[in-house]
Amino acid sequence: MKYALVTGGSRGIGRAVSCKLAEMGYFILINYQNNDAEAEKTLQLVQEKGSNGELMKFDVTDPAAITLALGNWASQHPDEYIEVLINNAGIRKDNLMLWMTGEEWSKVLDISLNGFFNVTQPLLKNMLVKRYGRIVNIVSLSGIQGMPGQANYSAAKGGVIAATKALAQEVAKKKVTVNAVAPGFIRTDMTEGIDENEWKKHIPAGRFGTPEEVADLVGFLASPASSYITGEVISINGGLYT
């Protein structure tokens, strides 16, 4: 059995990625923070794709909870390892810098940037020992060009982009690849309050993307076929600002 962990797998892009990896034959460890019902729904969809999975509830900002969850899994699967990791959990708390609270700043950084470290670090060793691994980090257009009202989110995603490039070089010889996927506007709960009619005028493709379109790209980067691509940031944004 081959195992993949998707953080933030209960909804949106994480759910679509879980389904894609299930189609590719992976057993999916579906991480999430709160939303049990939505996580169960992802599990059901994974099973409908002909694979299986299990829920792995922890907050990516809580190293002790991660150690516990991954330790439990490892002790139940002593001869297996998690060969694919999708760091997808993220939130946004938009505000102009002038009005931004310390809590808005640090929460967004904590989930996207520290969450990336907290989950990736304990899984790296086995990928290196087994000489195979795929790490895909979901970042954002915001982290490439910066977005007004998103200094926190842009900083978090920009930090993950830089860490992606650094880590990719550290582990390349051991056949572990590390890449980032940078979506533009994707129709999920996160973009619920954003007016697609207003924004689509600025998107050359004339629409928001779907989680499934992002999942197809992530699936490729998570597959053996992407073996010579590492340290890359691949945009998926319908031509927006590129």
Ligand code: NDP
């Ligand atoms: P959603 O809001 O739809 O889903 C967010 C997911 O992250 C949920 O599964 C949620 O779990 C989980 N999550 C949030 N906080 C934590 C935490 N502390 N620990 C564990 N899981 C957590 O988001 P999207 O699917 O839209 O976004 C997914 C990723 O893609 C994010 O990193 C986002 O920044 C990025 N992105 C999204 C874009 C978009 O347009 N939608 C554009 C660019 C990037 P729960 O259900 O339990 O709350």
